[in-house]
Amino acid sequence: MKHTFLPIALSAVLLAAPAPALLAQANAINGTLRGTITDAAGAPVPGATVTIKNLNNGFTRELTTNDDGRYVAPDLPLGDYTVTANAPSFAPLTQAGIHLDAGTDLSLNETLKAGSVATTVEVSADAPLLEVTRTDLGRTISSVETQNLPLTSRNPYNFILFQPGVTGHPNAENGVPRTLNTNGLVDRVNYQLDGMVDTESDRYGLRLFAISDSYTDTVQTISNGFNPEFGNTAGIIYNVITPAGTNNLHGAVQYIWRPKAASSCPMGQNCVPGTAGYQPKPNLHVDDLVGRLGGPVVRNRFFLFGAYEHLKRGNPQANTVTLANQAALIALGVPASDFNTAPQVQRAQWVDVRGDFILNSKNNGFVRYNYFRNNYPFNTNVGGQFLLSAESDFQDRAHIIGAQLVSTLTPNLLNEFRGSWPYRNQQHFAGSATGPGPMITISGVVSGFGGTNAAGDKYQEKIPSFNDNISLNRGAHAFKFGVSFQKNNDTQLADVYTQYTFPTLAAYAAAKNGTNRFSYSTIAASIGKPGAGYQTVFFGFFAQDTWALTQKLSATYGVRYDQYRAPNGIANAPLAETRSFRVPMANFAPRLGLAYNAQPGLVLRLSGGLYYEATPTNSYYNPLYSNGLTNTGNLITSLTPSSGVAFPGTFSAANQAQFPTPTPYALTSRFKNEYTWNVDAQVEQQLAKGDSLRIGYVLSNGRNLQFLRNSNLINPTSFLADGRPVYSTAVNANTRANPAFNAISYIDIGNNSSYHALIAAYNHRFSAGLTSSANFAWSHAIDNTPEGNTYEFSNFIEDPSNPRRDRGNSSINRPIGFNTSTVYQPTTHFANKYVRGLFNDNNFALLVNATSGDQQNLVTGTLLNNDPRSGGQQRPLFVARNTLRTPKIVQADLRYTRTFVTIAERVKPQIFVEANNLLNRSNFTTINTNATVNAAGVITGQPSLLPVSSVLEARILQFGARIDF
Structure with a gap:
């Protein structure tokens, strides 16, 4: 499909546009103020001086209205403002109480009266002043x-x-x-x-x-x-x-504590002593200390803000190995202490230091540094049937430098530069309790002990990046042009281990005692180079214009181009697709948005266009890492006793002729970047001074989405009753397209998706002590295949010859979604100060999230078509993908804060309590969907659909004390 007409049309409009007025578009992290200055009769006032002042830091910008009385001020620092208009023969008028958040584009019109007496008007800026040019x-x-x-x-x-x-x-x-x-x-x-x-x-x-x-x-x-x-x-x-320092010293100190007694028994766990399956309630304690401080270094010129948080969080994981099996393992030499509860205690720290500066009336910006540190012992292979000696620790570090500079080159020409250099390094490694190895697994008895298979992996990424935007206001047009660049420097290492799996306790005893060193079922180990380092480059540019077609109608339109440069391939790779990677060159994304201010308080919006997704770089890493070459990629290889490895030996003694045929990854040579084409229509109505309601329809169609398939299977031996081919398990030239490999994990494109949603959004901006937002969506999402390269749903298609057999509900399809957030601080006016103090200074904050349950696949563990890559995700005959659903999710979280007294008009000591899942609802996100089938794939036993697990939590209470100043 080609998209050439719209970019050409947009370019023609850009070149032909007239220039009678000023307008600008919302900025990525800054704000915009615009408006029209008129006289009492409604006629424009050209040449009026408009002074815009930030009350937090003294930043000031002065503008002059054009012939239509319009002014516009883009790229303003966030905060509270006043806008003052002056013109000869008119009384100055100041509007106060204006607040700018990120991306805010406010229209503030002023009517000047004849005379000389200055007037100040308080604007209720926290009411939903509709952003009449906004289309997103x-x-x-x-x-x-x-x-x-x-x-x-x-x-x-x-x-x-x-x-x-x-x-x-x-x-x-x-x-x-x-x-x-x-x-x-x-x-x-x-x-x-x-x-x-x-x-x-x-x-x-x-x-x-x-x-x-x-x-x-x-x-x-x-x-x-x-x-x-x-x-x-x-x-x-x-x-x-992030916050900025201001001319006023401000900050907070906060401590949060969560005792063991304040947490309910986790969902799905039996915490009743003396009953079957009892596990003690974990001690989910929390100690969290926060401090933040901001203020001036040089008033109206230089400001500092700093923050620090130290979080200590417990998440102990109980051991569930049966007492009988514990006794048997202890008799075989496993220490009794290996069955203790894993003492998971996470310790995380954050640091933020930001310096804001106003060099002069034309240049302002900030420099920011962030640090993150996370130490998490007993992070992986803990609890359940894992013993302590199978654990691994986790460590995560990040350093981030960021800066912004906004320069006013002329009153109508501004430049906005941002650059950052984030660095992150995370890794798993052997901890204090980790055994020396190898790791031992006994089927149905214990998942692992003696060593770990979860140490040695590492992910390190540096992303130097910048973007630079130029805003040009000319007449009725606000042009914006920009370029962005980021270089991804990645290193990924995989775990290094040896793991024996035994069928029974007796088999392990035989190997341990030396009576049969080959009594194991399999031995798995990592061999070769454990990872890969690679670099990718993402860059793009855009051109857009916000055009005031009339006083009521505006259009924001333009085009974006992105290119995602691939790393070098491996010149001698067995698969041609891995010797080099295709870089798509045609990622042009035209977009158009219209906003019509039909009448005061009513805005109609319509937008559409293309949106490209950045390439997930595992699309390259997986083929580089698992490339099919001996000793150049890390292979997790599983051998049987016939390999000649005697327990507890390693692969150094293995007969390499016994190594299984490898299964490499490959990225399709016709690779293209995925994109969506979207249509979004909205109606937003201001209901009252502080309320607005937005109703809309969203259509989003995905194209070129990635999916995973086995590309090496040929010549099926038979077919299932629903048409699925059944392949041979033998590996030869008649059964494999490339007989050097068993399977080829092929990263393909062509998965399409479709999403329809009716959206309703209500907002009450802060007034009468209340801030509230509520959002409702009625939607349906379908796609052709499971999505590839996501960290949650990267499953292979079940029929490698026909991807459309997997067409069905998307994994994230939730037809009903509702969420709301409310903060309420009531204010009363009782004459008695004690009564007034009792009812005032209370703050209630509520979050509610209610959705349909999660889609689930009805699956069978039987390999019906002999495709080794589709595994346990194969479905019985004539069963579509994602036909089951977990129970609905409803969760309410609440926080209550009490301010005791205000000291010196600004120091406020507080206590608070907050609850997660206040009603302690059992919100399970996984159910049992495993059906039993016969050899033909026909269901002989339905799944139980009983709850299995959840990523959500049972009720948690925690308490805190805070001092704001």
Whole structure:
């Protein structure tokens, strides 16, 4: 499909556009103020002086209205403003109470009266002043919300769930939310910090580094219809804005504590002593200390803000090996202490230091440094049937440098530069309790002891990046041009281990005692080079214009181009696809948005265009790492006793002739970047001074999505009753396209998706002590195959000859999604100060997330078609993909804060309590969907559909004390 007409048309419009007025578009992390100055009769006032002043830091910009009385001020620092208009023969008029958040584009018109007496008008800026030129779908989560909403996880990424059209599950730790539905795709999120890179490059939807709530000021979210200046995702933008110092000293000290007694028994666990399957309730204690401080170094010139958080969180994992098996293993020499509860205690630290500066009236910006450290002993292979000697520890480090400079070249020409250099290094390694190896697994008895198979892996990424944007206001047009660049420097290492699997305790005893060193079922080990290092380069540019067609109608249109440069291949790789990688060159994405201010308080919006997704770099890493060459890629190879390896020996004694035929990865030689084409229609109505309602329809169709298939199977020997081919298990020239390999894990493209949603969004901006947002979506998401290269759903298709056999509900299809966030601080006016104090200074904050349950596959563990790559995800005959669903999810979180007294008008000591899953609802996200089938694939036993596990938590309470000043 070619997309040539729209870019040509857009270019023609850009060249032919007239120039009678000023206009600008929303900025990525800054704000815009615009308006028209008129006289009492409604006539424009040209040549009026408009002075815009930031009350937090003294930043001032002065403009002159054009012949139509218009002015526009893009790229303004965030904060509180006044706007003053002056003109000869008119009285000056000042509007106060104006607040700018990230990406805010406010229209503030002023009517001047004849005379000389100055007037000040207080603007209720926290009411939903409709952004009449905005065409995207999203919202800004204010600092009132980020600093007051319940967040027992201490993870601000969970706020991504509270915007229009997004569903998923929060993360109890510092990672990203789970199974996100983003325009019908899995986990497509462009994570940013102050408009700079915070997205891990290897798989879809992973954040690069953890952030702290201590330095989360506001969150800009855009879920659809964003302008050409935004790229590298077909899903949503999630941009965290850090606080800045101001002319006033401000800060907070906070401590949060969670005792063991305040947590309920985890979902699915039996915490009743003396009953079958009893496990003691884990001690999910938390100790969290936060400090933040901001203020001036040189008043109106230089400001500092700093924040620090230290989090200690317990997550002990009980051992579930039966007492009888424990006794048998102890008799075989396993220490009794190996069965103790794994003492998981995470220790994380965050540091944020930001310096804002105003060099002069033409140049302002900031420099920021962040540090993250996470030590997590007993992180992997702990609890359940793992013994302590199978554990591995985890360590995560990140350093981030970021900077922005905004320069006013002329009153109508501005330059906005941002650059960052994030570095992250995470790894698993042997801990204090880890055995020397090899790791021992006994089927049905114990998952592992004696050593670990989860140590040695490493992920290291550096992403130097920058983007530079130029804004040019000319007449009725606000042009914006920009370029972006990032270089991904990646190193990935895999685990190195040896693991024996025994069928029974007796078989292990025979090997341990030396009576039969070959009594194991299999031995698995890693051989060769354990990983790969590689570099990729992402760059792009865009051109866009916001055009005031009339006083009521504006259009934002333009085109974006992105290119994702692949690393070098392996010249002597057995598979031609791995010798070099194709770089798509035609990633042009035209976009158009229209906004019509039909009448005061009513805006109609329509947008559409193409949105390209950045290449997940595991598309290259997997073929480089698992390339089919001996000793150049790390192979996890499983051998039987016939290999000649005697317990507890390693592969050094193995008969290499017994090594199984390898299964490499390959990336299709016709690779193209995935994209979506979207249509978004909205109606937004201001209901009252502080309320607005937005209703819309979203259509998003994905193209060129990745999927995984086995490309090496040929000549089926038979067919199942539903048409699926059955292949031979033998490996030769008649059964394999390339007989040097058993399977070839082929990363292919061509999966298409379709997403339809009706959206309703209600907002009440802060007034009468209340801030509230509620979002509802009724949607359906389908796709042709499971998605590849996501970290949650990278399953192979079940019929390698026919991908469309997997067409069905997407893994993240949730037809109903509702979320709401509310912060309420009531204010009363009782005459008695004690009564007034009792009812005032209370703050209630509520989060509610209610969705349909998660889609699940009805599967069988039987390998019906003999494809070794589709494994346990094969379905019985005539069963479509994702036909089952877990129970609905309903979770309510609450935080109550009490301020005791205000000292010296600014120091506020507080206590608070916050609850996760207040009603203690059992929200299971996985159920048993395993059916039994006969040899023909016909169901002989239905799945139980009983709850299995959950990524969500039972009720948790934690308590805190805080001093704001």
